[in-house]
Amino acid sequence: MNHAAQESIRVPIRKDTDLTVVRQQVRALAQRTGFGLVQQTKLVTAASELARNTLLHGGGGAAEIRVVHGQAGAGLSVSFVDSGPGIPDVDLALSDGYSTAGGLGMGLSGSKRLVQEFEIESGPDGGTRVTVTSWADPYSVGHGVR
Template identity: 65%
Template sequence: MTPASELAATTSLPIGSDADLAWVRHQVRRLAAELGFGLVQQTKLVTAASELARNTLVHGGGGQAEITPVTDGPMRGVQLVFADTGPGIRDVELAMSDGYTTGGGLGLGLSGAKRLMDEFAIDSEPGRGTVVTVTAWATGTPGAPAGPR
């Protein structure tokens, strides 16, 4: 997987306020539309981005989002990286389970984002922070997966 050379490079956005969350959502939707994602795909991508950006703000104390257009052969996609230097996650497996929450919500943020994306990776350690990397592929491009794996 390589950045799509004909498209813009990585966009880095700070996450430190609710206004930043809205800007992240806007930029993700804009890029997904440019890459030919359908409306349903755009909605899934923006929903996952919103959940992960909110986690970065609320649980990580703020951080950064990176939005990158990517290609893999003929496939076009969007890779999102959300990073913070907050307290980290003690038990990633537990945090990924449906219904687990430390913030009083529904407990579907991380697990829900994983279900919405084609690729999902999380790297977290107590005291070191958290990095979540997700990728979605436009289903209209040759070789793209039919939907989240």
């Protein structure tokens, strides 16, 4: 994934109210990048879940939201980074129904289904980076101005 970043916003994730800031920033950049309403909603939903995971499982961290350009045109790439305990078994964590917090276990797997590109780097030694990327569809209803 070799995307040229043009605009970038970093949002610290330390408390619940930071999750709202992540959602707002992702939606605002998605609108400016030309995402339609459905595309915005999918990306914001994935970002919200991943930000919550960063806070709850990683003990906090940061989100970096970047406008990127590639063969598919303009898009958004959002990375979530923490210094938490890591994910010992990424494949298991990506399976539907797997949860370490007593939830439904749809967070990572659900987020992956909502975006076009999904990367996760983690291990038992600690720290996790999840990066999701979606591309704006210029033909979607309600797309923004580029």
